[in-house]
Amino acid sequence: MDPVTASIVIDRPQAEVFDYLVDVANRPEYSDHYLADFHLTRADSVGVGAGARFRLTTRRNRFGWADVTIAEAERPRRIVEVGRGGKFNRVRLLTVYELSPAPGGTTRVEMTTETEPATLSDRLCVRSSRRAPSAVSARRSPACDAISCSAVSARRRIVAWPLLAAAVALLGGCGRTHPLSATVPGVYEELGHVRYQVEISRELNPRDSEDVSYLKGLTPAQARLRPDQSFFAVWILVENRSQQTQTPTSDFRIIDTQHNTYRPIVPTASNEFAYRSYALPGKGQIPDPEGPAYNSPTEGAMVLFKVSQASYDNRPLTFAITDHATGQTATTDLDV
Numbered sequence: 020m021d022p023v024t025a026s027i028v029i030d031r032p033q034a035e036v037f038d039y040l041v042d043v044a045n046r047p048e049y050s051d052h053y054l055a056d057f058h059l060t061r062a063d064s065v066g067v068g069a070g071a072r073f074r075l076t077t078r079r080n081r082f083g084w085a086d087v088t089i090a091e092a093e094r095p096r097r098i099v100e101v102g103r104g105g106k107f108n109r110v111r112l113l114t115v116y117e118l119s120p121a122p123g124g125t126t127r128v129e130m131t132t133e134t135e136p137a138t139l140s141d142r143l144c145v146r147s148s149r150r151a152p153s154a155v156s157a158r159r160s161p162a163c164d165a166i167s168c169s170a171v172s173a174r175r176r177i178v179a180w181p182l183l184a185a186a187v188a189l190l191g192g193c194g195r196t197h198p199l200s201a202t203v204p205g206v207y208e209e210l211g212h213v214r215y216q217v218e219i220s221r222e223l224n225p226r227d228s229e230d231v232s233y234l235k236g237l238t239p240a241q242a243r244l245r246p247d248q249s250f251f252a253v254w255i256l257v258e259n260r261s262q263q264t265q266t267p268t269s270d271f272r273i274i275d276t277q278h279n280t281y282r283p284i285v286p287t288a289s290n291e292f293a294y295r296s297y298a299l300p301g302k303g304q305i306p307d308p309e310g311p312a313y314n315s316p317t318e319g320a321m322v323l324f325k326v327s328q329a330s331y332d333n334r335p336l337t338f339a340i341t342d343h344a345t346g347q348t349a350t351t352d353l354d355v
Contacts, residue, residue, distance in 0.1 A: 022133040033118050033126040037095035040116055040128075043069045043087075066092050075104075087112065111135040208349035210268070210342035212261035213299075217338060218319035220353045222326075223250035233321055236286035236293070244325065251281075251326040253338055253353065254319030255294065262301035269296040270341040271322050273353070275333035281324045294320035 029036050039045055044064035047057050053076055060070040070088030085104030092098050102112040114132040121127040207216035223230045259265045273281040286293045292312045306312035306320040335352040
């Protein structure tokens with residue numbers, strides 16, 4: 020995926036910053052809030068060949084194990100790390116730290132990271148990784164005691180390091196091939212006491228061996244596509260935020276910029292992934308946390324549509340949710 024770059028000015032000499040970063044054993048000091056089970060891959064934790072393996076604790080990362088190894092170390096200016104993670108350890112990670120002198124004896128650190136998914140499905144899962152720690156939400160760590168930081172904020176703390184969490188969290192790879200995908204990570208809407216969150220959305224391929232399971236239970240009329248149509252699915256997580264029983268809505272629409280509107284088709288009960296509304300107990304959710312839909316790669320209940328191919332050119336597609344009990348409608352763009 021495209022490289023992501025962050026930079027920060029650290030109030031310490033360049034050589035000292037380099038020596039701190041080139042020692043992999045220091046990583047838990049500033050990254051234990053997003054990883055666990057950290058262990059070195061060799062006894063010597065400094066320089067080329069030093070590395071570590073760890074498990075990402077970001078929410079819903081099904082393939083959280085990853086590793087990094089220092090491939091280049093040019094003191095005091097450059098460190099290159101390579102790594103792998105994701106399903107079958109097949110998603111490659113490259114991170115480059117470039118250090119340069121800054122005014123007043125400080126050091127500018129620029130970190131660039133990118134991933135190389137091995138398959139189209141890995142790219143889908145890289146895009147759909149959600150809720151990774153952000154640069155502005157870093158908590159203070161012992162690293163700030165070891166290296167004092169001066170950034171835009173008046174508070175002295177390291178804010179660039181959590182971007183590594185965001186970059187490595189992209190490693191949550193899955194394992195399918197899909198022609199078209201879209202995600203709206205972390206977007207949710209509350210209608211009354213019920214929260215609706217879009218997990219992921221994408222086109223379904225009836226010839227894909229795994230997509231066939233999402234299309235199970237369609238009647239012959241539902242399964243029939245015109246030449247200009249395709250199946251498009253939106254997976255949602257629905258949560259009852261109250262203590263009382265609530266019945267979530269079943270009124271969903273996809274609308275393109277030309278006001279073409281699509282309503283869901285509902286498979287029979289044999290489809291375990293399809294969304295179905297029912298009286299949801301207090302603090303309950305759809306899909307059931309113990310069920311196959313929640314424990315699938317999409318982690319949501321599927322709302323299925325037939326969409327004209329022309330609508331993909333009339334973007335953005337808008338996902339509309341209407342709750343007739345409250346009279347409210349919420350909309351979310353699907354960035355296809």
